[in-house]
Amino acid sequence: MLKAEIRKQALKNRTLLSDSAFERLNHQLLVNFQKLDLGEVKTIHIFIPILEKREPDTFLLINWLKSNHPSIKILIPKSDFETFEMISYVFTEETVLKKNKYNILEPEGGEVYTGTIDLVIVPLLAFDEVGNRVGYGKGFYDRFFAHNKVNKKIGLCLESSPYPKFMETSKFDVKLDACITPDKTFFF
Numbered sequence: 001m002l003k004a005e006i007r008k009q010a011l012k013n014r015t016l017l018s019d020s021a022f023e024r025l026n027h028q029l030l031v032n033f034q035k036l037d038l039g040e041v042k043t044i045h046i047f048i049p050i051l052e053k054r055e056p057d058t059f060l061l062i063n064w065l066k067s068n069h070p071s072i073k074i075l076i077p078k079s080d081f082e083t084f085e086m087i088s089y090v091f092t093e094e095t096v097l098k099k100n101k102y103n104i105l106e107p108e109g110g111e112v113y114t115g116t117i118d119l120v121i122v123p124l125l126a127f128d129e130v131g132n133r134v135g136y137g138k139g140f141y142d143r144f145f146a147h148n149k150v151n152k153k154i155g156l157c158l159e160s161s162p163y164p165k166f167m168e169t170s171k172f173d174v175k176l177d178a179c180i181t182p183d184k185t186f187f188f
């Protein structure tokens with residue numbers, strides 16, 4: 001199956017989820033996220049979800065981090081749709097979020113972070129058995145990994161099974177170290 005077809009199918013599957021199924025899957029993602037060893041982690045880059053598009057509810061993860069790992073610096077992305085690059089902003093109680101034209105909440109002003117990032121949580125539509133990913137297909141995360149120093153990349157996916165290894169890979173594709181799904185976490 002081509003990535004474009006997988007993307008289409010995964011987007012469709014998401015729209016078919018009932019509210020209660022979506023809530024249950026998000027809770028399971030949180031439980032599996034809580035099992036990660038965050039001992040060495042000082043900075044986490046995490047996306048703010050487009051809940052109306054049924055993206056994994058990372059607010060649950062962010063709130064858990066704030067309560068249980070208050071010393072971890074939380075970074076959120078701001079996208080430039082001309083260059084397809086993302087900039088990292090420090091997410092604090094003072095951060096003002098504003099919707100961009102794609103309905104993504106993004107920081108307005110605040111502190112830009114340019115140092116090493118210990119862990120990036122990556123939004124996924126699907127993934128394969130060796131850690132290749134399918135996102136929206138604009139290459140934001142591939143560019144981000146090419147231009148930033150990142151120690152670990154972990155995907156969040158509402159679908160619990162990997163696809164067979166994608167045949168279609170490009171030199172820009174950066175593999176995940178792990179993928180958290182509602183059923184289990186896969187390590188690659």
Ligand SMILES: Nc1nc2c(c(=O)[nH]1)N(C=O)[C@@H](CNc1ccc(C(=O)N[C@@H](CCC(=O)O)C(=O)O)cc1)CN2
Pocket residue numbers: 011047048049050055077079086102104123135136137138139140141
């Ligand atoms: N919540 C969230 N934030 C994120 C991402 C993401 O996947 N989820 N990104 C990950 O890259 C970056 C933004 N990437 C984007 C890539 C493509 C489109 C886009 O083309 N949207 C179209 C069609 C989307 C669709 O097929 O449903 C649209 O909304 O009209 C939007 C954002 C950074 N922030």
Ligand SMILES: Nc1ncnc2c1ncn2[C@@H]1O[C@H](COP(=O)(O)OP(=O)(O)OP(=O)(O)O)[C@@H](O)[C@H]1O
Pocket residue numbers: 003133134135136137138139140141142143146170172173
């Ligand atoms: N570092 C880079 N420089 C230039 N182009 C890039 C770079 N990284 C990725 N791209 C381009 O961006 C597009 C990404 O498509 P791909 O199907 O891999 O997206 P994806 O896996 O869904 O990823 P994402 O979630 O990052 O959008 C490809 O056309 C690729 O050539």
